[in-house]
Amino acid sequence: xxxxxxxxxxxxxxxxxxxxxxxxxxxxxxxxxxxxxxxxxxxxxxxxxxxxxxxxxxxxxxxxxxxxxxxxxxxxxxxxxxxxxxxxxxxxxxxxxxxxxxxxxxxxxxxxxxxxxxxxxxxxxxxxxxxxxxxxxxxxxxxxxxxxxxxxxxxxxxxxxxxxxxxxxxxxxxxxxxxxxxxxxxxxxxxxxxxxxxxxxxxxxxxxxxxxxxxxxxxxxxxxxxxxxxxxxxxxxxxxxxxxxxxxxxxxxxxxxxxxxxxxxxxxxxxxxxxxxxxxxxxxxxxxxxxxxxxxxxxxxxxxxxxxxxxxxxxxxxxxxxxxxxxxxxxxxxxxxxxxxxxxxxxxxxxxxxxxxxxxxx
Numbered sequence: 038x039x040x041x042x043x044x045x046x047x048x049x050x051x052x053x054x055x056x057x058x059x060x061x062x063x064x065x066x067x068x069x070x071x072x073x074x075x076x077x078x079x080x081x082x083x084x085x086x087x088x089x090x091x092x093x094x095x096x097x098x099x100x101x102x103x104x105x106x107x108x109x110x111x112x113x114x115x116x117x118x119x120x121x122x123x124x125x126x127x128x129x130x131x132x133x134x135x136x137x138x139x140x141x142x143x144x145x146x147x148x149x150x151x152x153x154x155x156x157x158x159x160x161x162x163x164x165x166x167x168x169x170x171x172x173x174x175x176x177x178x179x180x181x182x183x184x185x186x187x188x189x190x191x192x193x194x195x196x197x198x199x200x201x202x203x204x205x206x207x208x209x210x211x212x213x214x215x216x217x218x219x220x221x222x223x224x225x226x227x228x229x230x231x232x233x234x235x236x237x238x239x240x241x242x243x244x245x246x247x248x249x250x251x252x253x254x255x256x257x258x259x260x261x262x263x264x265x266x267x268x269x270x271x272x273x274x275x276x277x278x279x280x281x282x283x284x285x286x287x288x289x290x291x292x293x294x295x296x297x298x299x300x301x302x303x304x305x306x307x308x309x310x311x312x313x314x315x316x317x318x319x320x321x322x323x324x325x326x327x328x329x330x331x332x333x334x335x336x337x338x339x340x341x342x343x344x345x346x347x348x349x350x351x352x353x354x355x356x357x358x359x360x361x362x363x364x365x366x367x368x369x370x371x372x373x374x375x376x377x378x379x380x381x382x383x384x385x386x387x388x389x390x391x392x393x394x395x396x397x398x399x
Contacts, residue, residue: 041066042157043084047076047102048091048118060146061153073097073105080106085113087156091142092119092126100130107135112163114156118142197224246374248398249287253279253319253326256287260294261317267302272314279321284398289371294328296364297391301332306386309333324397331390337383345381 043066046057054069061067068083070076073094079085088106090099103115117139119127127139137159138152198221205217254277261273298315305313316331337345346369368391372379377395 042086042160043068044087044089044153045070045076045079045083045085046089047071047073047094047099049094050091053091061150065153065157073102076102077105080110085110086160087114087116087153089116089118089153092117098126100126100135103130104135112160114138114160116140116152116156118144195224195228247286247288248284251283251285251287251290251321251326253277253283253321256290256294257317257319260291260298264295264298264302267299268305268313270312271302271305272312274314274316275318276316277319279319281321281323282399283321283323283326285326285395286375286398289375290328290395292371293368293393294330296368297330300364301330301334301389304332304334304336304389306333306335306388308386322397323399326395326397328393328395329390331388333388336385336387336389337381338385339383342381342383346379 041064044061045068046054047070048054048057049071051071054071058067058069068079068085070079073090073096076088076090080088088103088110090102092099094102099117099119103117106113106115115136115138117127117130117136118141119139120142127136130136131139138156140149140152201217201220201224205214208214208217257275257277261275265271265273294317298317301315302313311333314333316329318327318329318331320327346365348363348366369379372393372395375395377393379394380392381389382392383389
């Protein structure tokens, strides 16, 4: 844990609380309480990692108090301080899962320190295990969805190509055959884009973070040059300002910008009398870089904005062209890999703007 481990110690003897606080305050964030009710109030206001209680207290015993904390604070580690005469009670409490460790009175500072340290390690391991399990569950869910959707999205254009080929065999008119070849070309291009997205998804998921010196002007030029032939009528408006050296992950930055710009090209507004334009603004300094991609396209309905970064989500509705549903998911994952943030604003039939902020890794 990056922050200090927090400890709540409950004891009706003030002297014990004072000596405990004095001994551990530099190493841990220490909270104290003289009763179970005061302790529950502290728990309600603070995130407590380790709860320590004396067994013999008026009104409520330590075991009774710690038992009350299990349901609401299941992650916290519980340590009981008790006299030798209460060992039977302690053993029963351990067996019932009410406490993780116990220390006998009068305690030995070295043993108490070791017990607290072990509790801190156990707490950290428990949280890390839960996070890893959640990540594994997420990956498993995504993999199941990924396999199904990839199979469907690869098969669809292939079936279209086969259908067009069969139609072309029955035609003897050169213009019709030329039209069929155009359809085949469109399907192959769609399939190629999808396969590129799959490759980017794999690389982004498996590659470690690579640090490069970034020249944002060159990056913007490279992305635009790569994509401008998709539609020569699109007007690009790059605006780059970089102050000082910037270190980042060039591969993921390219993936982010290529996906955002290609999306902006794809979802044009056919009713717009103005030329379709894409603004690419980059402002980088010694602390961070802000990248904004804005278009005057068809936009995204407000009810879909919170879902557009989900794998294989397709908006339908306003969008006459359907993408693979993986591009923006890759963008979000890539941004998170480089510890950045992404936000989107969109107005139907007016355009969409994506804003990415990433830290300088210098």
